[in-house]
Amino acid sequence: MRVALATCSLLPDGTDDDRALAAALAGLDVRAEPVVWDADADWSRHDLVVVRTTWDYTHRPGEFLAWADGLPHVLNPAPVLRWNIDKRYLRDLADAGVPVVPTRWDPADVPSDWPEYVIKPAVSAGSRDTARWSAAEADAARAHLRELRDAGRTVMVQPYLSHIDTAGEKALVFLDGEFSHAARKAPILAPGTGVQGLVVPGDGRGAVTGATATPAELDVARRALAAVPGAPELLYARVDLVPGPDGAPVVLELELTEPNLFLSHGPDAVSVLAKAVAARL
Numbered sequence: 001m002r003v004a005l006a007t008c009s010l011l012p013d014g015t016d017d018d019r020a021l022a023a024a025l026a027g028l029d030v031r032a033e034p035v036v037w038d039a040d041a042d043w044s045r046h047d048l049v050v051v052r053t054t055w056d057y058t059h060r061p062g063e064f065l066a067w068a069d070g071l072p073h074v075l076n077p078a079p080v081l082r083w084n085i086d087k088r089y090l091r092d093l094a095d096a097g098v099p100v101v102p103t104r105w106d107p108a109d110v111p112s113d114w115p116e117y118v119i120k121p122a123v124s125a126g127s128r129d130t131a132r133w134s135a136a137e138a139d140a141a142r143a144h145l146r147e148l149r150d151a152g153r154t155v156m157v158q159p160y161l162s163h164i165d166t167a168g169e170k171a172l173v174f175l176d177g178e179f180s181h182a183a184r185k186a187p188i189l190a191p192g193t194g195v196q197g198l199v200v201p202g203d204g205r206g207a208v209t210g211a212t213a214t215p216a217e218l219d220v221a222r223r224a225l226a227a228v229p230g231a232p233e234l235l236y237a238r239v240d241l242v243p244g245p246d247g248a249p250v251v252l253e254l255e256l257t258e259p260n261l262f263l264s265h266g267p268d269a270v271s272v273l274a275k276a277v278a279a280r281l
């Protein structure tokens with residue numbers, strides 16, 4: 001049996017996690033190899049495509065979804081990817097009663113009632129085109145909002161959830177439907193720096209460390225997963241939580257497309273994921 005671990009041209013060999021997964025799959029007589037999603041590959045050679053590090057699709061979401069639709073067997077399934085690459089899914093979660101970050105969708109102007117806020121596009125990854133603004137920076141914030149709107153992108157405006165500065169962001173990783181492990185990600189958005197590019201390595205922003213999940217975090221994460229349309233059997237999922245305005249956890253992001261699964265932070269995570277992949281073949 002052969003499995004493709006879909007990656008991007010910036011990372012043709014995948015990540016350490018992908019290599020660990022491929023080694024564990026080899027022990028189960030499954031041959032796994034990284035394949036660049038938009039390369040001219042013969043996908044019929046693979047019994048299964050597992051989406052892993054396709055981190056450059058956000059500029060071409062239509063192309064990415066067409067690629068996924070054309071694959072005979074891809075996980076997570078293509079309809080899940082379609083729902084999940086656009087953060088408007090947060091509205092579905094909110095409708096299902098799951099606590100999510102308070103969000104204004106496509107507002108005509110910047111908020112006047114929040115001292116600090118975040119402007120970001122609904123289709124993004126790695127904090128691209130995302131920035132934190134204060135009330136004193138309204139002109140620059142307005143230009144950011146207009147730039148995204150003029151590019152035809154759905155804009156999200158959220159209060160800056162300042163508990164993240166001390167608590168960080170908590171990622172809860174689920175493998176084959178079961179909670180596996182958690183990790184903490186340090187805050188990323190520095191104040192007053194305008195539109196952020198990628199995180200500069202080594203400056204501590206977004207640094208990932210091991211963590212445990214509280215019962216309240218597990219509860220919110222499970223409710224978020226239960227609200228995914230069609231109740232699909234997910235191979236992997238990551239639920240990113242931050243303390244909301246009152247300190248209780250809210251969903252910042254539900255990552256079912258190409259999450260970094262921080263496998264080294266789960267003692268059995270590589271072997272659990274490898275067995276789950278093998279079982280789907």
Ligand SMILES: Nc1ncnc2c1ncn2[C@@H]1O[C@H](COP(=O)(O)OP(=O)(O)O)[C@@H](O)[C@H]1O
Pocket residue numbers: 101118124125126127128130158159160161162164169185186187188189240252253
């Ligand atoms: N409302 C918010 N309050 C505080 N920090 C935020 C907020 N929204 C985003 N961030 C920061 O920006 C980062 C990227 O935003 P996120 O919504 O996770 O999008 P993505 O990871 O898809 O780029 C988060 O990891 C977090 O550090």
Ligand SMILES: [Mg+2]
Pocket residue numbers: 126240253
């Ligand atoms: Mg994120």
